[in-house]
Amino acid sequence: MDELMDFAEVLERFDPVLGLEVHVELNTASKMFCGCATAFGAAPNTQTCPVCLGLPGTLPVLNGKAVESAIRIGLALNCEIASWCRFARKNYFYPDMTKDFQTSQYDEPIAYEGHVSVETGGVVYEVPIERAHMEEDAGKLVHVGGATGRIEGAEYSLLDYNRAGVPLIEIVTKPVFGTGDRAPEVAREYVADLRDMVRALGVSDVRMEQGSLRCDANVSLMPKGSDTLGTRTETKNLNSLRSIERALRYEIRRQGAVLAAGGRVTQETRHWNEAGGYTTSGRSKEQAEDYRYFPEPDLVPVAPSREWVAELRATLPEPPAERRRRLTTEWGFTEAEMRDVQGAGALDLVLATVVAGAPPAAARKWWVAELARRANETGTDLDGLPITPAQVAAVQALVDAGTVNDKLARQVIDGVLAGEGDPAAVVAARGLAVVSDDGALGVAVDAAIEANPDVADKIRAGKVQAAGALIGAVMRTMGGKADAAKVRELILTRLS
């Protein structure tokens, strides 16, 4: 187990420097260089053809839609768009690469020199963007027979080339300085913002758990007062926003301990273990791999016209920060409330819930309080929960109609999350509707009054707040399924 230094202690001595590489898998109908489908979850090797299998003699043809998506992402990141750029071959041998080179962009990215603002804890951080470039994804290796699902200890490995050639945009930041003890949150917020932005562009599903948004987090520690960058590590296998934050916090503490003990940080890839909450050493990058990049001779240069770029600029959605400001006002939230929404990664979900008819405050309450807790428990991101904004809005509608109370509504949500169907179906199947007919409630109220004569006397004497005890008794009798307002009304009528 790694030695760890207290986070606050590390921050007293060092400044963390971040570098984030985000891969966004585009949702184009076909792959980057061939006509194969890109749908997630298809049976292995059913979405392949001679081109993406790299068979001898085949040639790539660039997907125009992928270029369009790349340019729109670049524009949304406030990047310059290259007027002429090329693909390059990144040469390395690995069984998941059908050609044993990846067709990527190297020194001529489609988009470069951008920036985005990220807000956390009420402070705005500027994240400089180095580049956003186009590349193809590799196939997937499935290691069978080992304990960890990783190659170490596996008996054999299976190859699925469905993903080979799926278009990716890699977004690389420049080193991000000055985030201090907020470094893990800034990283998380940056990726959350990027995810919201890309989703708003409609160019990717950006589902971290499915790998359509992947983040490699680089961090190094720079001694306070120094301007020399420390040795960085690159942490992979970050499958949620939460794991980005946790992994960076871990790495900062680990590196702090290494440096404090007089050691040196090894430049390497680290693997995040979500269940254990720690990173382990992967490939060492001390000996930099030589990818022998050279311009891809099978493709012609990409030269987007200025007119086209201008047209695409006109299709950009509202920038996330502006959108947040607008929605804060529209929904009547405080800035703190909006920060909570943003922090939970719930902005789009709340918006969709409001659009589906829920009052903004209710939508916020469900997502930020109730559902965020459950996501936390299951270790997924909010949008990974099996409940839709429309279903949340339906739960709130049941509350507003008095069909269920808040407590029952939570059980309705349990049912939806358990896959029992829409809220109305869960209410019916579980018998969760509150009882509000005077007959049944009246009997329970009468029984409660009879059983608690002293309380009844107090109410008769004008101590209306004592009614709570009787309401509680009725609720117990009714198994929680009573309409509390109605019960109160019946009690007060009887004892006035």
Add this chain to the structure above:
Amino acid sequence: MSADILRATAAELSSELAAGNVSSVEVVTAHLDQITRIDEDVHAFLSLDAGRALDRARHIDAARAAGEALGPLAGVPLALKDVFAYRGLPTTCGSRTLENWVPPYDATVTRRLADAGLIILGKTNMDEFAMGSSTENSAFGPTHNPWDLDRIPGGSGGGSAAAVASFMAPLAMGTDTGGSIRQPAAVTGTVGVKPTYGGVSRFGLVALASSLDQGGPCARTVLDAALLHEAVAGHDPRDSTSIPAPVPPVVAAARSGDVSGMRIGVVSELGGEGYQDGVEVRFNEALVLLQKAGAELVEVSCPHFAYALAAYYLILPAECSSNLARFDAMRYGLRIGDDGTHSAEEVMSASRGAGFGEEVKRRIIIGTYALSSGYYDAYYGSAQKVRTLIRQDFERAFAEADVLVSPTTPTTAFRIGERIDDPMAMYKNDLCTIPSNLAGNASGSFPCGLAPEDGLPVGLQVMAPAMADDRVYRVGAALERELSAIWGGTVIDQLADSTAGDYLGVSREGVL
């Protein structure tokens, strides 16, 4: 009848087939018989497809009988270099690595041949992955030059040229990365054209060097080459480097052969020291004939051609090292060491070690080195600059001349084994042909006689600007016409009717 069929040009077969004087089945059968009779000696073919060829011939004959509209070459047989993907037959590229690999798809060229009704007899021998100038680098043994079976037929497309020169096929498809169509044509007395880069689709052509490779026709006459060129050329959306423009009027140019008023530039750098006397003699005679036909001769200088060979042997290995990376034994091809005790990396390494020949390994190693970090600028980067300078040399020269000419090769066919241990001597075969690959312009080789000292064919190279392929054919046709007027036939007719060509069994009594 059989000898007549074999001696006939593709154009002649085309009209005989159209007139119903001969059937495609007869034509195909005659050629298959010729292959059976002599290919043991020549070894032009790596695989034969007799059954399917005859089926297709029957199909074409039936279609013709039914009055269907057919292309000019429908029913004419052809030999396909073993570098084009063709379903149902192995595509070996002359390599152990791909010995048993049968592609599950057709190359665009293959498909266009089928669409035109051409009938593929089989696949022809080549230097492994098209690396070589003698076909000696084939993993399956060398091809022999029909003019002298002890000599090389050129390379890498020696199989295609030899098949055509020995009357086993009237037409063949080749590929040319640094001269692999033109140099074999020159040393076998046949016609070979490298179209403008992007003129013929590379989809389904197993890549050697992507920015240099180009498929093209091999034939015994200029018109035949043009007919085949027209059948396979044209834009292909599956090849991003394919040119979206109409095919230059090559057939019309081959029929016309009119060079009157044409300015023919003689490249002063391509001749002199290192060139065989007999080659220069025949080349200069050809120039006189072209002048007589109305062309104007001018001398042009292309000073950077001197660096072409050096630049080529950096760019080609660099691209080839990457293109051939995919032969890693993981999905297809030769696999060595897969016994459960070796890692994927070890299997890759062992398979590549066993599957590739010496020349292939040499070029992969050179290319890997040239692209390495720290060496890229000095090698690959500099080579690309030379490439630009060569392109500019061509531009300047084409301002002074409509076409450029040179000998195709410095020497006639050498003996098998003579240069196999001297890569530099081997590379120099391509001295004259490489500049056109680097610049991407059109270029062809045409027979211009036999060298007096060894009686072996000499080729004249015609180079034209990109997408002016028709000029190549125009000059080739003029030369063919002038030479035939003197000799009463083509250069290859001299082989067919000589005692050296007796074994071919196609001699015409009474001809020369």
